[in-house]
Amino acid sequence: MPRKVDSAARRDMILGAAVRVFARQGFAATRVDDIAKEAGVAKGSVYLYFDSREALLTAAFEAYEAGSRTLIQQARTGTGDALERIASLVRSVVGMVSAEPELTRILVDLWAEGRRGDASPVDIAAVYRDHRAVIAELLAAAEAQGTLRAGVGEGHAAVVVGAIEGCLLQWIVDPALPITDLATPIVEVCVEGLRRRERV
Amino acid sequence: MPRKVDSAARRDMILGAAVRVFARQGFAATRVDDIAKEAGVAKGSVYLYFDSREALLTAAFEAYEAGSRTLIQQARTGTGDALERIASLVRSVVGMVSAEPELTRILVDLWAEGRRGDASPVDIAAVYRDHRAVIAELLAAAEAQGTLRAGVGEGHAAVVVGAIEGCLLQWIVDPALPITDLATPIVEVCVEGLRRRERV
Amino acid sequence: MPRKVDSAARRDMILGAAVRVFARQGFAATRVDDIAKEAGVAKGSVYLYFDSREALLTAAFEAYEAGSRTLIQQARTGTGDALERIASLVRSVVGMVSAEPELTRILVDLWAEGRRGDASPVDIAAVYRDHRAVIAELLAAAEAQGTLRAGVGEGHAAVVVGAIEGCLLQWIVDPALPITDLATPIVEVCVEGLRRRERV
Amino acid sequence: MPRKVDSAARRDMILGAAVRVFARQGFAATRVDDIAKEAGVAKGSVYLYFDSREALLTAAFEAYEAGSRTLIQQARTGTGDALERIASLVRSVVGMVSAEPELTRILVDLWAEGRRGDASPVDIAAVYRDHRAVIAELLAAAEAQGTLRAGVGEGHAAVVVGAIEGCLLQWIVDPALPITDLATPIVEVCVEGLRRRERV
DNA sequence: TATGAATGAGGATTCATTCAT
DNA sequence: AATGAATGAATCCTCATTCAT
Structure with a gap:
């Protein structure tokens, strides 16, 4: 039985975190790690929902x-x-x-x-x-x-x-x-x- | 004195090149090498006139x-x-x-x-x-x-x-x-x- | 006993899939995901039958x-x-x-x-x-x-x-x-x- | 005055190092760092002479x-x-x-x-x-x-x-x-x- | 001053493996 | 047994900066 997740909600959550960090530091100074940390997930997880930092x-x-x-x-x-x-x-x-x-x-x-x-x-x-x-x-x-x-x-x-x-x-x-x-x-x-x- | 004039002119020349490249590609996408090339000098020379890419x-x-x-x-x-x-x-x-x-x-x-x-x-x-x-x-x-x-x-x-x-x-x-x-x-x-x- | 037979068959099925993908792309370029897809199972299932990609x-x-x-x-x-x-x-x-x-x-x-x-x-x-x-x-x-x-x-x-x-x-x-x-x-x-x- | 180097010789030297490491560990298991170490140069220097690990x-x-x-x-x-x-x-x-x-x-x-x-x-x-x-x-x-x-x-x-x-x-x-x-x-x-x- | 080869820290991305369900 | 989301270590490559000449 697969783990149940609301994929869209997860995506939104990560995007929200990214937006917060972008707002704080600017896109250029934002590391994918910063976003992951803000979202409370591992760096790799960001890539489950977005193709690249740019895609965010x-x-x-x-x-x-x-x-x-x-x-x-x-x-x-x-x-x-x-x-x-x-x-x-x-x-x-x-x-x-x-x-x-x-x-x-x-x-x-x-x-x-x-x-x-x-x-x-x-x-x-x-x-x-x-x-x-x-x-x-x-x-x-x-x-x-x-x-x-x-x-x-x-x-x-x-x-x-x-x-x-x-x-x-x-x-x-x-x-x-x-x-x-x-x-x-x-x-x-x-x-x-x-x-x-x-x-x- | 002539040295100083030359030096200032050279600085301006490099800055002008940097501005052109920034205008073309944006700061984030601009490499120091691009600037040097545009200015017609070696990469290291840029650092004789500016402390860093940021300084440009x-x-x-x-x-x-x-x-x-x-x-x-x-x-x-x-x-x-x-x-x-x-x-x-x-x-x-x-x-x-x-x-x-x-x-x-x-x-x-x-x-x-x-x-x-x-x-x-x-x-x-x-x-x-x-x-x-x-x-x-x-x-x-x-x-x-x-x-x-x-x-x-x-x-x-x-x-x-x-x-x-x-x-x-x-x-x-x-x-x-x-x-x-x-x-x-x-x-x-x-x-x-x-x-x-x-x-x- | 029937379990065991099924299990062995499943293992062979996955191994067969792996071999096909290895033959197609080469081992180095083959992802566990590719094998799972070829076998029609989930990635995790591969690990029920094999310890590692290497083991395949x-x-x-x-x-x-x-x-x-x-x-x-x-x-x-x-x-x-x-x-x-x-x-x-x-x-x-x-x-x-x-x-x-x-x-x-x-x-x-x-x-x-x-x-x-x-x-x-x-x-x-x-x-x-x-x-x-x-x-x-x-x-x-x-x-x-x-x-x-x-x-x-x-x-x-x-x-x-x-x-x-x-x-x-x-x-x-x-x-x-x-x-x-x-x-x-x-x-x-x-x-x-x-x-x-x-x-x- | 630029540093004097025989670019072709340098390239050959690094290629030689790469070949030795490939021979020892195989291409798949060879890290660019291994090659750099074998050649006695920094990792980045490898890329001055070769476009990629593959290129070696x-x-x-x-x-x-x-x-x-x-x-x-x-x-x-x-x-x-x-x-x-x-x-x-x-x-x-x-x-x-x-x-x-x-x-x-x-x-x-x-x-x-x-x-x-x-x-x-x-x-x-x-x-x-x-x-x-x-x-x-x-x-x-x-x-x-x-x-x-x-x-x-x-x-x-x-x-x-x-x-x-x-x-x-x-x-x-x-x-x-x-x-x-x-x-x-x-x-x-x-x-x-x-x-x-x-x-x- | 000028050069450009050398450096190596930094960071994006990948992917084998794990594990909660 | 089966799943696939989550993880994070691993690694390639970039590029700002330094420095020997």
Whole structure:
């Protein structure tokens, strides 16, 4: 009779440990042994669930990407004032920091890994392309709703995404920065910076 | 004296080679041998000018930091409309991408390295602290000039810095993104998002 | 009793699988997992019947040795013209290739393993000592029968064994070689090379 | 000024050490560290001259092959009685055991490695194909000279090669076997087994 | 100063073997 | 008896750094 294990749960457990260690030390400085220790298993066991150290980062990316996709989906399926929906998306993304601080801290490793381009399975560029796409869609909707000021286009979507990610970046590099307090300023700058100026 | 000049030039030459290779392959994937080859010197010669592979990244950081400090200085010493000076700063930082693309592409490695906190000589957090500080100063000036809308504070400075760095990030990760075209949108979103709404 | 039979059959089944995989990939490149898969059992089950991976090779050797002993026995118990009995032995050994190709292909692993000398339970040297011994006995008989030419001794027995094994070797290394066609040439060279030259 | 080293000599020195260790322990049981120790260098230095542990075996094969080619060349360029030239070749090959005992003892590893077929750079099969080819040529010459008995063909060439290699094999597996004493018996059996029977 | 051969610590990965179920 | 998850020792190879010339 084989030992009973929930293979998926085990995998998740190890991945969770890996993410914690990556968040703490950075991917480059993380040894497979560190991960095994954090997970409370032997080094070899890590390889029962992941092909390589690299694969753990990729899996972390996939987890991040999945969360990201959910947020994007929500933004897409929402209704109502388009600029308000952008504001919600901003708050959701920033909210992820509290929900998943480790996964967020890994972002910098994903950027570094994803920069290699097609050579890497970490296609972080695609994630941001998607982000820009939703924002652009919402901006188009805002335009239709007449709430947008003139001359807003693709570039502005990149700026909104940039504002969010750039704030995450500052927090990653300096955890003392009160990232959760930034959601409102981001919304204010971005949404108000795009909203049509009311005539009196 | 001529010796010293030569020596400094040689150091710069090697550092330049290192930066190019870092930009191409990323710090983690860069071997000291790659740098030596790019510089056209022997591996051992690299160590005549730098203590370690790590030191090359630190030196690159210092170069980046110096450039950054110059921009900050310019923003501080400037005069005139405060919001316009913010706009200039934004354009300057984005302009650095064209001027020094390699140094910019290295940013991601600096973020990764700098994240280690006090353990690392790459204090990238300080750079962004400084950036936020100037922006905050300029915002205060704008407030005094009456061009700022109400309720703007520290957080908004972080957003402006975030918008810039977040756009750089997107470009690093996806060089197809037309980063230079983003200067204007960034300015529009940030400056207009902060400017006081004119009454007619 | 039925248990015992089952057990022995199971052992043989696993050994057979091991031999097939060894023949295919070579001992060094064979994982216990490969053997388990070939046998259709779990990896752990292999260890219920064999102490170690090494033990499987040893068991294969024992099977080979048993077959070899049978042939030797037949050669010893035979009667009639001594040179003819040598010819028969040659044909029998070469015939084993068709009968047990996998076991034959493993020979090279047995040679490698057996070379370690006393440290190894694979005493392939003893097998060849035995082969040489029978051949020598038969040569002595031939001498008594007056069919042998003068000056034939121990060394010639080694040559006969060598001719056989050397042909197997060439086939192992190059399966395109039509090994079964070689039985007759081996017999011709060896037997005629030893037979007394008839006076007319 | 670079350290002066004769790179080729260094390579040969390390290869020599590797061959000695392979001969002693077998390829499978040889660690790169063992080779380094035998050569009196650090482990890493081995990799300055060889790509991998495997490459050392390949290089050993190439050395063996080169020697083999020389012998073949000599056999081809010789003149005189064809059967006598076969006898010389036999003696030369057997003589290699005294000249290069370690290289000879490695043969079994080359056989094991070479058995993998096209996947391996150790094309030992080609070596034996060449050996058979020369022997076949010499047999054809003998036939033309009228010294050969009827019905001799390709297969007989394989037998001659087999007799030689099979004797080496017995020595490898059992160094107590007086291999040098076997040259004469091999010649007697093979040459006399192929020579035309004189009528009185 | 410059070189590049030499070093050896370090770390990812493999896989024979064990053992809880 | 059978399983296959878990283990961790073993080993290949890399590469930052040193140093003799």
